[in-house]
Amino acid sequence: MPQNVQEIAPLLTLSRVSKRFGETQALSEIEVMFQAGKCHALVGENGAGKSTLGKILLGVHQPDQGEILLEGTSVSLSSPAEGGKLGLVGIAQELSLLPERSVVDNIALGREITNGPLVNTKKTRQQVLEVMRQFDMYLEPDILVGELPVAEQQKVEILRALSRDAKLIVFDEPTARLATHEASQLLQLIKSLAENGKAVIYVSHFLEEVLEISDTITVLRNGEHVRTNPTNKETRDSLIIAMTGQDLQHQYPQLPKLKNTDTPILKVKNLSRKNEFENISFEIRPGEIVGLAGLVGSGRSELAHAIYGSTMPDTGQIEFCGEAFVRTGVEHSIMSGIALIPEARRTQGLVLGRSILENTSLPYLARLSSWLGLNKAQELSEVNKYCSNTQVKHAGLHMDIDSLSGGNQQKILFARAAMGAPKMLIADEPTRGVDIGAKRSIYDLIADMASKGEAVLLISSEIEEILGMCHRALVMSRGQIVAELSGRQLTKKAVMKAAFSGV
Ligand SMILES: Nc1ncnc2c1ncn2[C@@H]1O[C@H](COP(=O)(O)OP(=O)(O)O)[C@@H](O)[C@H]1O
Ligand SMILES: [Mg+2]
Structure with missing residues (x-):
């Protein structure tokens, strides 16, 4: 090693740390070091063990085996309070603030400056203001925390951590509940905390965010440590491969071969519904996966619901399995062999x-x-x-x-x-908001249903998904089908061009 490169001693080290919950080995023999002044990201699919690792660092969980070293000395953290005393704090997804109390009260909570039994409000307030100034993060001191938006409430938690001289701060998916501009503000703040000498641990499954703000990335898979690399050695693709253990070619399954002789399962003719879609005609054959692409609001979901029978078209005909399909409602459609996986799975799909x-x-x-x-x-x-x-x-x-x-x-x-x-499956944005591993399983399920001869209508806003999963794609814009693409014509550019036509 060259003379001028100094090894920075780690602030915190996990040495062969394992943790099991019942049957689940949440972490096995994890070796990783965290340094002051660095933002260290943890990535992995759902269930990979990220949160468990974060909680072990904070004293929320205790490892079954292995050791935690703080500045070289073995420590045992039996509770979050103990972790807190050593400067190890977490910003949780579910915030732990008192909504009925002011910003100052929340930040100073438990650390108020006292004169005998009385809190010295003025000094406490000054101390809080000083922390705000030092980190250039200002909030109205007297406002009640419950009246602040989530993003500001997170700032209160962060200020609380900072006022306690945190050395290491764990952020577990902190942007999950934030709007885009709030998220980017928070990311800047996280970055500046690291620049100010804190060890920041950042858990997220948004790879773009991770690549933007971290110095180091650790990938976990199934509770195991896959690797730790400087961020500039990783890309979105390399991380996906490491997280899933599969290479990118295998992101999509093999599609079943189509027979030209098969008669269509679904025939839609001149279907219209006022203000939703107009003059829609297309067919789907057995085993065929037809993509429905287009911008949000182009009428795709509305069309799906009118085929399914949750709404009725104003004009037009539908043939299903060679017969006129007279819909009387959802139950009849299910009995006839149509299944719909709705876009809003929590409000329309699940009970x-x-x-x-x-x-x-x-x-x-x-x-x-x-x-x-x-x-x-x-x-x-x-x-x-x-x-x-x-x-x-x-x-x-x-x-x-x-x-x-x-x-x-x-x-x-x-x-x-x-x-x-069913004889036909309509899936509306089936992979939205699910992690990469679950995505692949959902693709397998769709391909599997098609290979049994079912017709599939796949609505997706992800063009890659349309290209990877569909034999043919229909592109909608402003309630109309503006392009039908298959084979070599089915490219990202062609889909985009059609989707934006007429806008
Ligand atoms: N308190 C717990 N009790 C039982 N199982 C748990 C508990 N916490 C986590 N697990 C399990 O441990 C594994 C890792 O979980 P977690 O660390 O939350 O993953 P991640 O944050 O990467 O999504 C999962 O299989 C999860 O179901
Ligand atoms: Mg988690």
Whole structure:
């Protein structure tokens, strides 16, 4: 090593740290160092162990094995309070503020300057203002915290950490609930904290953010340490490969081959609905995946709902499996063999507060019941089969649907759809907001349904997804189909050009 390059001693080191929760090995033998003055990002798919690692650093969880070294000395952190005393603090996703108290009170909480038993309000306030000045982060001191927007509330938490002389600050997905401009402000702030000498640990699955603000990136996969690299050695693609353990060519499955002789499953002719879409005609054949591309608001979801029967078109005809399809509503459509995976999975797809089992079997209760009532054994065995086919990771079918991650909730909707053995699947933005691994499983599920001869209509705003997953794409703009693209014509440029035509 050249003379002028100095090794900076790490502030905190994890040495062979392991943590298990019941059957889940959340972390295994993790070795990683965190340095003062650096922003160190942790990335990985959902469940990779990022939050667990952060919580071990803060004393929220204790490792089963391994050691934590603070400035070279082994420490045991038995609680977050103990971590806090050593300068290790976290900015949590769920904020821990007192909404009824002022900004000053919240920042100074537990550290007020006192004269005997009385709080010296003036000095406490001065001390808070001094911290604001030092970090150039000003908030109205007397406003009640509950009246501030989330982004400002986060600042209160950060100021609280700073006023306690934090040495290391863990941010666990802090931008998840923020609007774009708020998120970019927070990122700048995080960066400046590192520049001010703090060790910052930044957990996020937004790779662009991570690449922008971090100095070092550690990738975790399934509780294991994949690698730690300087940020300039990584790219979005290299991180995706490291996080998923799959190379990028394999992001999309092989699509089933089409037979030209097959007659269409769906024929839509001149379908219109006022203010939504106009004169729409197209067909989908068995096993064919047709993409519906276009900008948000171009009428794609509205068209999907009119085919499905949750709304009725004003004019036009639909043929389904060779017969005129007279829709009377959603139930009839499901019985006839159409499944829809809606865009708003939480409000239109799932029944919140109910179990995984109930959410999956919901449309089929009539079929699963006899005059004796619901056949619970059959319900359980069918749901179990479809949930394992769709690889839902759950801790029991009787658990609340909200115990699942977004990606797994989406898989439940696929399990539900598959359980009806439909002839056609309409999937509206099925991978929005799910992590990369779950995305791949959802693509596999769609390709699998197509290879069984089902017709698929895939609505997506991600052009890559349309290119990777569809035999053919229809592009909508302002309620009309403005292009039909397949084979070599189906390119990113062509889709974009069509989507923006007429805007
Ligand atoms: N308190 C807990 N009890 C049981 N299992 C947990 C607990 N915390 C995390 N896990 C499990 O440990 C694994 C890692 O979780 P986590 O660290 O939250 O991942 P990430 O933050 O990367 O999404 C997951 O399988 C998760 O379900
Ligand atoms: Mg997490």
